[in-house]
Each structure stands twice: as structure tokens, then as C-alpha cells.
Amino acid sequence: MVSPRVREQSVHPRLQSGARARPLSFTVRRMGSVLPPNLEQARLTIARVHNRLMIGLLLGLFVYAFVCVLVLPRPWKGATLWLIFIPIAALEFYGIFKIFEFDKVLSRRLGFVCPHCQAPLYEPRGFINVTGLCPKCRKSVVSR
Numbered sequence: 001m002v003s004p005r006v007r008e009q010s011v012h013p014r015l016q017s018g019a020r021a022r023p024l025s026f027t028v029r030r031m032g033s034v035l036p037p038n039l040e041q042a043r044l045t046i047a048r049v050h051n052r053l054m055i056g057l058l059l060g061l062f063v064y065a066f067v068c069v070l071v072l073p074r075p076w077k078g079a080t081l082w083l084i085f086i087p088i089a090a091l092e093f094y095g096i097f098k099i100f101e102f103d104k105v106l107s108r109r110l111g112f113v114c115p116h117c118q119a120p121l122y123e124p125r126g127f128i129n130v131t132g133l134c135p136k137c138r139k140s141v142v143s144r
């Protein structure tokens with residue numbers, strides 16, 4: 001087990017070779033986040049799950065469209081095209097809605113909630129890792 005001090009000494013020489021490196025802020029800069037490590041970890045976990053579900057949804061819809069193209073009898077008429085596109089649009093909206101709901105469930109399960117208003121903190125295009133502000137009540141979740 002390497003002690004923190006030894007690790008620090010092995011890290012600093014590389015940093016000091018860069019003209020503008022500031023070893024004191026190294027941890028924060030590396031994480032690129034103002035959140036404490038446990039919250040940042042939760043945020044990254046939720047983001048990973050969110051992105052995988054989104055990719056899964058897109059792949060599923062793509063497969064559905066592909067199967068439709070193979071199965072539906074030709075020549076296609078207007079009604080046939082609606083048969084393809086209405087379910088795709090509906091499933092896409094439903095799927096995205098469910099994924100956003102699951103983001104909130106995961107936020108609560110991982111304790112990624114606002115200490116002031118208890119709102120789930122994860123937002124797909126949120127900037128909480130930069131601002132540290134709750135997206136709902138706008139209070140800082142970092143300061144205590």
C-alpha cells in the first residue's frame with residue numbers, strides 16, 4: 001500500500017514540469033467537478049446508466065424499423081409508413097420518459113439528492129458538477 005505522501009511526491013514532479021500546474025488544486029482539476037467525490041461518483045454512475053439506456057433505446061427502435069422494412073409487404077402505401085413511424089415515435093417518447101424517471105430513482109437510491117429540498121440532482125444536460133447548484137431550488141449542494 002503506497003502512502004498518500006509517497007503518491008503525492010511521485011505526482012508532483014510531473015506537474016511541476018508544466019509551467020501553470022497548481023498541485024494544490026490537482027484533485028479538483030482532475031475530477032473536473034466541484035462536487036465531493038462521493039456525489040461525483042454517483043453522478044458519473046447515473047450518467048453511465050442513462051447513456052447506456054439511451055443507446056439501448058435507439059438500437060431497439062432501429063431494430064424495430066429494420067424488421068418493419070423486411071416484413072411489411074410492398075409496395076408501401078401511406079398507411080404502411082404510419083404503421084412504422086407512429087410506434088417508433090410513441091416508443092421513443094415513452095422510452096425517454098421512462099429513462100428520465102429512472103434517473104430520479106437512481107439519484108435517490110445513490111443518495112444523489114439535494115440536502116436542502118431533497119430533489120434528485122441528476123439532469124442529463126445539467127451542470128451541477130460545474131456550478132454545484134441544485135437544479136430545483138438553486139441552493140449550493142457543496143457548501144454546508
Ligand SMILES: [Zn+2]
Pocket residue numbers: 114115116117118119134135136137138139
Ligand atoms: Zn434543492
